[in-house]
Amino acid sequence: MVNLRGFIYLLLTLVLVFLLSSSGCSTDFSGLDMKKKPKQxxxxxxxxxxxxxxxxxxxxxxxxxxxxxxxxxxxxxxxxxxxxxxxxxxxxxxxxxxxxxxxxxxxxx
Structure with a gap:
């Protein structure tokens, strides 16, 4: 039970770090999906x-x-x-x- 609790804390910490690092940047994730952009x-x-x-x-x-x-x-x-x-x-x-x-x-x- 202790290992599961530690794993959950680690996972939540990683998710929090990812969200904080990506939200503070002016990163444009819309270019990742090439299907949305028709060829000009x-x-x-x-x-x-x-x-x-x-x-x-x-x-x-x-x-x-x-x-x-x-x-x-x-x-x-x-x-x-x-x-x-x-x-x-x-x-x-x-x-x-x-x-x-x-x-x-x-x-x-």
Missing amino acids: ELIKVQIVFTDDQSIVGYVKSLGIEEHGKVYVGGSSLNYLYDKNGNIIGSYNYQRVLYIKILPEKEGQE
């Missing part, structure tokens, strides 16, 4: 920069995306993707003049 659709765009250079690729959103970063001073880091969702480059949103949405050509695989 990519948008085919032409990005024209302030120096009249342009590039065609895919983006996840027309603004600063969830995984993009904004740095002090206004510069930012956004990703450019291929049609399969692989990162092929990055760009600074501060240097973007405009973004034109391009239609997907039918029959391309």
